[in-house]
Amino acid sequence: MSDLRSPMPTDFRRIWSASGISALGDGIYTSALPLLALSLTHNAVLLGAVEACALLPWLCFGLVGGALVDRWDRRRVMWLADLGRFALLVAVGTAVALGAADIRLVLAAAFLLGIGQIFFDTASVAYLPELLGRDADALQRANSRLQGTQRVLEGFVGPPTGSFLFTLGRSVPIVADAVSFLFSSLVIRSLPRTPPKPARPHRPILKDAREGAAHLFRNRLLLGLSLRPAIGNFAFLGISAILALYVHETLHLGTAAYGIFLTTEAVGGLAGTALAGRLTARLGTGGTLTLTALVEAVALLGIGLSANAWFAGAGFVVLGAAMGATMVLGPSIRQAIVPDELMGRVTAAARLLALSAGPLGALFGGWLATVAGLRAPFFFGAGILGVMVLVAARLTSNSRIDAALAEAAAARQATAPEPVAASEPAAASEPAAASA
Known part of the structure; x- marks a missing residue:
């Protein structure tokens, strides 16, 4: 380290x-x-x-x-x-x-x-x-x-x-x-040029693309790291779809307050990116990811229950902080453990999974608010993020992350170039060392 x-x-x-x-x-x-x-x-x-x-x-x-x-x-x-x-x-x-x-x-x-x-x-x-x-x-x-x-x-x-x-x-x-x-x-x-990539057999581009997605879904840690933003986007965009209406009709605030609420989440996100390292030092990466999933669920539940704009704003700050820390830690682990030859494909597959969940969440959140009220998307989002606490605790635990980092380090060491052979003068000194 x-x-x-x-x-x-x-x-x-x-x-x-x-x-x-x-x-x-x-x-x-x-x-x-x-x-x-x-x-x-x-x-x-x-x-x-x-x-x-x-x-x-x-x-x-x-x-x-x-x-x-x-x-x-x-x-x-x-x-x-x-x-x-x-x-x-x-x-x-x-x-x-x-x-x-x-x-x-x-x-x-x-x-x-x-x-x-x-x-x-x-x-x-x-x-x-x-x-x-x-x-x-x-x-x-x-x-x-x-x-x-x-x-x-x-x-x-x-x-x-x-x-x-x-x-x-x-x-x-x-x-x-x-x-x-x-x-x-x-x-x-x-920037300095990167070393040339080793020659690879020519294959159809779609087969290469499927290989990256398959690597992500086969690896439980990578899958857990990718499910976090996917489930999060589903929940958060479900809220974003009705947030302006929620601020106006439930919190009884004007149009300007909507922009302020967006800013509070961004302020929290900035704090979360700064705190990610300190939390990891105390709890480990896996423990921090589990904590942030729990904090996101509790924050959404608190916002949904609140009728006070100040409490709701504080909830968005806390929510943004948890999201900010997660967005630092998840990609960092993925970058450390995915083999270089698969990095682009696995990154694209994870990003696609996360982005695809967002529009579905927005549509679902709008429908749920229509049939069950403006607070319902917050309660539902808190529920599925609560489930993510269990998923994070199992799929992105400290032990699983430590094992993956050790395995990746061993794989890189095994494929590292052989050390340069000793020069002739050094070899010539061996008999003298033996006679000593």
């Missing part, structure tokens, strides 16, 4: 800075794209389609993208993906500035940006273990910093910045997001 106080390598700081600027651009994009779409149409179906187009690429190409990332140089994939997104947004910004944009262009841009996100996100998750030598402690610290920075810039700074830039001109936030991708691409381009 590495020293938690040891400094991170310089190359990680480059990734960190690139990720931060890119997260700021994503925050700008998150608020600017819906505003751009709204300026082009008031058709609710088309506005919803813009959001769907950002998710659709993961459902269609997520597993294939993971398989391609495992075949290609990951550093190259990252900087080319961001360079492509830069070029796309420059084209969109130019069309908007010239008055030539319509809703079809926005839909196409959202879809193509989603494809770029598949390649960049999958490659970056797979590249980080290469950079940090698959050290679990270093990966945890790295993910904590990346998640914390992302929450601040994408969650707090980016959206209001995007809204402000939009008031200066519809194309201004689009160009600002493009510049963030260009910066990220140039920084990642400066």
Whole structure:
């Protein structure tokens, strides 16, 4: 295990800075794209389609993208993906500035940006273990910093910045997001080249993709780590679907309070990313994952029972903290134990599982609130997260995680290059040592 106080390598700081600027651009994009779409149409179906187009690429190409990332140089994939997104947004910004944009262009841009996100996100998750030598402690610290920075810039700074830039001109936030991708691409381009991948027999891409998904579902620890965000997304998006209505009709607050509630969850998430390491030092990674599942369930139950806005807001802070810690620990363990040749495919399969559960949860939450009241999605979410406490305690226990880390370390040692043979002068000294 590495020293938690040891400094991170310089190359990680480059990734960190690139990720931060890119997260700021994503925050700008998150608020600017819906505003751009709204300026082009008031058709609710088309506005919803813009959001769907950002998710659709993961459902269609997520597993294939993971398989391609495992075949290609990951550093190259990252900087080319961001360079492509830069070029796309420059084209969109130019069309908007010239008055030539319509809703079809926005839909196409959202879809193509989603494809770029598949390649960049999958490659970056797979590249980080290469950079940090698959050290679990270093990966945890790295993910904590990346998640914390992302929450601040994408969650707090980016959206209001995007809204402000939009008031200066519809194309201004689009160009600002493009510049963030260009910066990220140039920084990642400066990273050291990765060693060439060993030659592998040519196989159909779909067979490679299925191999990654099969590896995830066969490994109980990986399956447990992937079920957490999947079940969480089902529960949380079921709540998000009716949150604005809940804040208005149950807590009797105005529209501005809805934004404040979203901010409280983000504040909690930032605290959770910072506390993940301390909790792990005391409880172990498995114990912390079990604790966060319990805290999420209790927080949702408390929010659902509360008629007081202050208590509900405090519940969202606690909920966000538990989610933030989970989002640091789960990926760190997966990055430490998955073989390098499968990292992209397993990452894509886990991401697809998590993302697929979200829309189902949103639909179910909306239906449940209609038939059983606005508090019902909170109670149901607390119930299924309560079940996740038992799943986490069994599938992601400390003993299972420790065994997986030891097995992964042994496998890497077994496949490490043989030490260089002793030189002739050293060999010549052996008789003298023996005669002594």
